Amino acid sequence: MRSIRSLPPAPRSTVPDKREAILRAATNVFARNGYFNSKVADVARVAGVADGTVYLYFKSKEEILRSIFERGVSEVVAEARAELSTLTDPREKLRRIAQLHLERLSADRDLAVVFQVELRGSTKFMAEFSAAGLAEYLRLIRETFAEGQRAGLFRVELNAKVVAKILFGALDEMATNWILSPRNYKLAPLADQVLDIFLNGVTAR
Known part of the structure; x- marks a missing residue:
């Protein structure tokens, strides 16, 4: 360090x-x-x-940390909504969300460290601010999945809220592992692997 x-x-x-x-x-x-x-x-x-x-x-160091988080999430949501407006297939929309998630973090390692490591060290932050701050991002994933359900692309019996958290969790774990791993590898390309598993599963056909 x-x-x-x-x-x-x-x-x-x-x-x-x-x-x-x-x-x-x-x-x-x-x-x-x-x-x-x-x-x-x-x-x-x-x-x-x-x-x-x-x-x-800023009133305190904690407010600075919260502002870093809120700004980062709002920027990626705004960018995602702008790009998704040019796509029609919900599957490609989910893929682009995943790509933007990992591209943003891989482009700024310091921001990735703060998001994936430092923010998690504050119990108060996680309890009071994280859920609210992530709500808009999870809503974007949920709305996109629900769009695919209405189009007959995704199983209608699945809970879109649960699905959104699963996809976010997978991307979040990829980013955390990239930060903590002693290996030097690119993060962004993993988005396609995550989406392939997410959309197609692991069962051989």
């Missing part, structure tokens, strides 16, 4: 959006030092702002 001292501060004159700079810096700091080992002063230094400036945008 790299020390916070190895992360250079952002030049104060080139920070166009201080709130965004703070969130980006916090993502880097939390990923490298761990959430509980990080201080607001560390985040401020890397963001290139004064310590007090952080508190103008």
